[in-house]
Structure formats: C-alpha cells, structure tokens
Amino acid sequence: MDVMTDTFEDKIRSLDDRSILILDDDRPFRSRLARALEKRGFDVTEAETVAEGAAAVDRAPPAFAVVDMRLEDGSGLDVLRELKEKRPEAKAIILTGYGNITTAVSAVKLGAVDYLAKPADADEICAALFAGPDGRPEAPENPMSADRVRWEHIQRVYELCDRNVSETARRLNMHRRTLQRILAKRAPK
The missing domain is CATH 3.40.50.2300 (Response regulator)
Structure with a gap:
C-alpha cells in the first residue's frame, strides 16, 4: 500500500x-x-x-x-x-x-x-x-497525456453511440475514415 x-x-x-x-x-x-x-x-x-x-x-x-x-x-x-x-x-x-x-x-x-x-x-x-487551504490538491504524479485524454473521449462517445462509427464521427465532427484509423490503434500512454 x-x-x-x-x-x-x-x-x-x-x-x-x-x-x-x-x-x-x-x-x-x-x-x-x-x-x-x-x-x-x-x-x-x-x-x-x-x-x-x-x-x-x-x-x-x-x-x-x-x-x-x-x-x-x-x-x-x-x-x-x-x-x-x-x-x-x-x-x-x-x-x-x-x-x-x-x-x-x-x-x-x-x-x-x-x-x-x-x-x-x-x-x-x-x-x-482533503486538499489544503489553497483548495488545490497536488498535481498527479503520472497525468494522462493529451493524446490519451482525446482517445478516452473518443472511446466514450463511441460507446454512447452503440459503437456506430458513422454516428460517432458525426458527433465528433470528424471524418469517418479518420475515426476508423483512431479506433484501430491501441490506446496511447
């Protein structure tokens, strides 16, 4: 622990x-x-x-x-x-x-x-x-990268759209093929 x-x-x-x-x-x-x-x-x-x-x-x-x-x-x-x-x-x-x-x-x-x-x-x-009097907790030791945050958001929208690539691409305002390439890749670190 x-x-x-x-x-x-x-x-x-x-x-x-x-x-x-x-x-x-x-x-x-x-x-x-x-x-x-x-x-x-x-x-x-x-x-x-x-x-x-x-x-x-x-x-x-x-x-x-x-x-x-x-x-x-x-x-x-x-x-x-x-x-x-x-x-x-x-x-x-x-x-x-x-x-x-x-x-x-x-x-x-x-x-x-x-x-x-x-x-x-x-x-x-x-x-x-339990943050201190200044109201801010310490910064995380290993924060998610911007690429990982983006990937997580795309995955969440994809799941909310029942894994429908076209609907997800529409909601994210992104080309369907671009989304398919992103979904085919592994999660960034």
Missing part, C-alpha cells in the same frame, strides 16, 4: 462522519469507486439517478459526495444544490466526461470543492476532498 493511501486512510479514520454519496450512472465505475473508498474507511451510499441521489440526501445528508455531472434523468448539479441546502459544510466533487469552463464554474458556485474529469480514481478523489 502506498504512502498516499495510508495518509488518506488516517484522515478518514479521524473523521466523526465518514458518510459519502457516490452518484453515477456508470455502474461498473461506481462499484469500483465505492469499493475503493470503502477500503479507505468511508461509509458509502451509492445512487444511479438524480432521483435516487436526492432521496439519499433527504434521508441522511452525507459529509462527502462524488457526483457525476450528466445523468440519464438530469444533472448531478441538482443533487449538489440539494446537498448544500441540507448540509452546507459537506464537501462534494463533480465528475464529468464532458468538461467545459461553464459547467466547472457552475459546480464551484454551487459549492463543489473540485471538478474532476472521468475516469478519476479513489486517490484523486481523496486528494481533492
């Missing part, structure tokens, strides 16, 4: 309230993240929709939240807004695969402590939740 994880586990164990809500409609990602955060000491509640997230906040507003921006039934910002009304001191992070400045500003104005691009791992999330 690395030093960073040990530090987070110590911080989490010292908390009076270790409750955390994970709101994400990507079930495999949500489950992996829930297991990783439980191992670090959090008491995890999972939700898949805005309605489930809002119900979880109504039942017991958590001390922490990891909220996906875009969900099938609406925006995760609605759940963040409700959480901040019920528990203003709660620390929340917004995750998204579709980041832009406007949504980042909206998330921060609603009280998110950070805005992370998917796929974020448990250590990145803990670093954001």
